[in-house]
Amino acid sequence: MLNILVLGGTDEARRLAAALAGRAGTHVVSSLAGRVRDPRLPVGEVREGGFGGPAGLRAWIGEHRIDVVVDATHPFAARMTASAVEATGRAGVPLLILRRPGWQAAPGDDWRWVPSLAAAAELLPEVGERVFLTTGRRSLPVFAGLDGLWFLARSVDPPQPPAPRRLEVLLSRGPFTVEGELALMRDHRVDVLVTKDSGGQMTTAKLLAARELGLPVVVVRRPPHPAGVPAVGTVEEALTWLETTAGPAWQG
Incomplete structure (x- = not known):
């Protein structure tokens, strides 16, 4: 079983969870910070609330035998992203950042x-x-x-x-x-x-x-992207990255 933690709260996180939930041999847990009173819940297992910083997230990853973490939080959730980078680095677990592309000014703006x-x-x-x-x-x-x-x-x-x-x-x-x-x-x-x-x-x-x-x-402007951490802009790219990273485990 491939255990994937999706740090969510965004539309991209919900669509990724829906895609992963239908895969045989894959177990996905979506984590929501709990800052919105009535959040839109993703498909599958959901965890609400904070982890208690990088140490708490690292402990949770180990306790639940997480194989891969996808940070699909809001582009301005810099504190959560920093915690994910530190926690996964210490746990030796791959981390992917899924961020929708930023806006670009057009003529007339x-x-x-x-x-x-x-x-x-x-x-x-x-x-x-x-x-x-x-x-x-x-x-x-x-x-x-x-x-x-x-x-x-x-x-x-x-x-x-x-x-x-x-x-x-x-x-x-x-x-x-x-x-x-x-x-x-x-x-x-x-x-x-x-x-x-x-x-x-x-x-x-x-x-x-x-x-x-x-x-x-x-x-x-957005916070700077963490150095050395792979990032993609779409759910489709995230699925491709997971397939490459997980290897045989992705095939179920």
Whole structure:
């Protein structure tokens, strides 16, 4: 039996788990951090909650006889990725990072790239006054001191303080449509969009809407990729890598 741990929470992780669950001789466990109150669960066995850092993850890998780990977490889950790199290195278990490709600006886009959320907050007063913030509920404290700006923050779960003083919260989960994003930005008179370079198709509608409206977009760059760790951009590439890495075990 080939035991595979998928560090998940993304659409790619769910699709990978579904593909693996149907393979004879393969047992897949999907791990979710538990940060979303009502997560979309993947097919197969699911583990929710943290591991307690790299040492806890390494112990869990050994206890459950994991043969391969696939890190398919969010592109900005840098702490989880660092734990996976350290834990699998110490356990002697192969690690693959599955990351959807980042977004690329196209003609008509007005993107302002920044290295961090703090840099985005620093730039915002120079760019606009009515901000559509789509960087997740945990990012709100970074923008809490910008009292001169108005914020529309969209997240799956309600945010916790501290938060910007002039704030409207929209609880919603993608995918979204361009028409819906256009209406939302027009109705709230948004003049700047803030987002992370999450990639994928589920939330690209906001970028297309911003382009159509001629709005500037402040884009937070992804954390750097860990050196020396193999990475792929699609579920299909991940399956090919697993077949090559697992060898005879992959054949069941």
